[in-house]
Amino acid sequence: MSLAEFTLIDRIRARTVERDDIVLGIGDDAALLQPRPNEQLVVTADTLNSGVHFPAETPAFDIGWKTLAVNLSDLAAMGARPAWCTLALSLPEASEDWIEAFADGFFALADQHDIALIGGDTTRGPLSLSVTAMGQVSRGQALRRDRAQIGDDIWVSGTLGDAAGALRLWQQGALNVTAATLLADYETLRLRLLRPTPRVTLGLRLRAFAHAAVDISDGLLADLGHIAARSGVRAEVDADALPMSAALRELLGRDAARECALHGGDDYELCFTAAADQRDALHFVAESLDLPITRIGRIMEGQGVHTEGHDGPSGYEHFAG
Amino acid sequence: MSLAEFTLIDRIRARTVERDDIVLGIGDDAALLQPRPNEQLVVTADTLNSGVHFPAETPAFDIGWKTLAVNLSDLAAMGARPAWCTLALSLPEASEDWIEAFADGFFALADQHDIALIGGDTTRGPLSLSVTAMGQVSRGQALRRDRAQIGDDIWVSGTLGDAAGALRLWQQGALNVTAATLLADYETLRLRLLRPTPRVTLGLRLRAFAHAAVDISDGLLADLGHIAARSGVRAEVDADALPMSAALRELLGRDAARECALHGGDDYELCFTAAADQRDALHFVAESLDLPITRIGRIMEGQGVHTEGHDGPSGYEHFAG
Known part of the structure; x- marks a missing residue:
């Protein structure tokens, strides 16, 4: 040395x-x-x-x-x-x-x-x-990937796709915009990519309510796929319900924004499942942390991750080990 | 991923x-x-x-x-x-x-x-x-660097300088020897460099006997310097007492071998201090593990690491943070 x-x-x-x-x-x-x-x-x-x-x-x-x-x-x-x-x-x-x-x-x-x-x-x-x-x-309090129950709601914290959106814009080089509001939007996304906020406090609070949890590092569908695979269940996601920031929708448009929200990684939000009778309690937790959470789907019998939206079933099936 | x-x-x-x-x-x-x-x-x-x-x-x-x-x-x-x-x-x-x-x-x-x-x-x-x-x-059983006592013996396990000797020969390129015994010596040293043996069992046994310990990764003098610095003592090393393998002395000669033993890193032997009345117990431990240990010096009042040998005091003082 x-x-x-x-x-x-x-x-x-x-x-x-x-x-x-x-x-x-x-x-x-x-x-x-x-x-x-x-x-x-x-x-x-x-x-x-x-x-x-x-x-x-x-x-x-x-x-x-x-x-x-x-x-x-x-x-x-x-x-x-x-x-x-x-x-x-x-x-x-x-x-x-x-x-x-x-x-x-x-x-x-x-x-x-x-x-x-x-x-x-x-x-x-x-x-x-x-x-x-x-x-x-x-002991016994840890949130795991293999504990999702049939009938559970699927939730995510914050907004999805921001980091992937920022990376996409970054890789395209200089933004082709000069309007101050759009530059502010871009800065919002860039900060989400560069300085993600780990949801530590939310994780601690969820011990009392959630059945299964995963952090979204590789993209919602991939990471939710881990919960589905390890819990032996099927995850049904409503693509219309995905929480997306105004900045992301503004800069990328609806389709690309949704693509980022479904597949983009690096957001480091939590995706978790909980029984339907916990909805009020969960909303109370989210309010107390000033961190929005959104219900995006449901755990069913079966396997894989399935998305449905206003375009009908996507047919997308994601299997992850 | x-x-x-x-x-x-x-x-x-x-x-x-x-x-x-x-x-x-x-x-x-x-x-x-x-x-x-x-x-x-x-x-x-x-x-x-x-x-x-x-x-x-x-x-x-x-x-x-x-x-x-x-x-x-x-x-x-x-x-x-x-x-x-x-x-x-x-x-x-x-x-x-x-x-x-x-x-x-x-x-x-x-x-x-x-x-x-x-x-x-x-x-x-x-x-x-x-x-x-x-x-x-x-609790309370860990071997630390800051617990050496005045009057302690200084010990090392195994032999020193083998890994440094192997590296020196390796860096010089092909060995200029063909005798089978010398090639066997070189293989001995090379294995010491490539597959060092962590002294885990010795460390476990030493908890009952040693005051301070460090592993020799950066060279004896440097690592013993950590014990001296953190314990607020002086380490006196007898350079004539250093354990060196026959292979090292054969291939490098006495002076270069000693240089490797004092300064060479990567041996991953343990250097430790213990009260003089533990000598018999320590030899018993070493025999039971079939791992030689050698007494190479003593802890004194003062600071730094000082070596003496057949050439008289080296004047070498090693201070490490």
Whole structure:
């Protein structure tokens, strides 16, 4: 480990929140942690590579934010309370400015959720970021993909397709619009792509109401497909009910917007199922969090994901492992 | 996540050991684990990049082995019992043969230590491997770097410098020897570099005897420097006492061999300190494990690491943060 590497790690280390359950943080061979009694441990790992998971020109702040956000979103989908994380950061060169901005983004989100960085590694190489995030949940309380029940409503949080819409516009190059309102719409979508909001608090509240949950990282149909496959049920989605932002509809038009909402990834909203008699309770939760939730379908006997809309059945069947 | 990626993950998933404490393994948003009551969690993360941490032509089996070994070595240095790990695997192309050989190496070592793969991510990119390994240790039993006591003996396990010697010879290109015995010596060193043996069982046994411990990944002086710095003591090393393999001395000569033993990294032996009245007990442990340990120095008042040998004091002082 080079001196420069020490300095980078020291710089990052100094930024993390303190937690009472960290006996030893960064600086020994490993971190030493005191899990809560009677809780289970929830662990997820996700990697972002430059040019694959984000455009190479993405600002360092946003990379830092998103690196953690995609992992927190997985904890949210399990109903877990975030606790600790490790970061493997591979960097082409040790730029202090880049590291500072990256850490600004990473810890802006980490501090919101009281998750501490307790280990990691800085290596020389093409830009790549791997986080393993750990959370805790009371025994038997975790939200799983394999617990959807026949007759359950299917819900999603927030709006769908914004991130995919932003990426589509970004890849087309400069926007062919000059109107201020459209540029504002574009900024709205871009922020959804660059700085997704993991629905951690919603996940925690859903433990009392939801049967199954998944976060939408690969697209609604693909991720709902995981619930259907693992629960052994069929998911029926009303394509007319999908929540879409005004910005998305404005910039892409209705058909492309719906396409993004059904298939686009990277929104990091939660999709969950719950019994029909929980509707009032769920609306109350959503209001208290100031986060809209929308009922988009129903769990039936069968398999796969089926969409229907004003054009009649789509015939689209998505099977995922 | 592409279909190919699913297949790779499925392929890897099927290879992992089962453990009773895994409520949900790979396949949900995150793994769900049941830690043991009254134990603390030990977490470490290390990344290996091709061309930086191993030569690009390293066989896939050895990359798989070493990726896990360097992390198990950190758990060993804490006296932790391995439990679970995540793997972030970045691959330039999805070669099934490469993955199979990599998994062979990874799980050969994982199975030995009953550590389960419970999450991870396969992405497209330059070859890079990040593991976060988790272990458990009873409360207050962990081996730390900051507990060395004045008067402690300093010990190391196994032999030192073999991996650095192998790398030196490898980088010089083909060996300029044809004698079968020398080639056998070279193979001995190469295996030490490619398939280091994490001293997990020794670490577990040392909990009863050692005050401080560290694994030797960056070189004896550098890593012992961590113990000195964090314990606020001085480490006095007898350079004549360093355990070196016959193969290393044969191939490199005495001076270069000693240089490798003092400064070379990648051996993944343990360096630890213990009270002088524990010598008999420690020799008994070493014999029962069939793993030599060697007393190489003493902890004194002061700071830094100081070496003495047959040439008199080296004057070498190593300060590490």
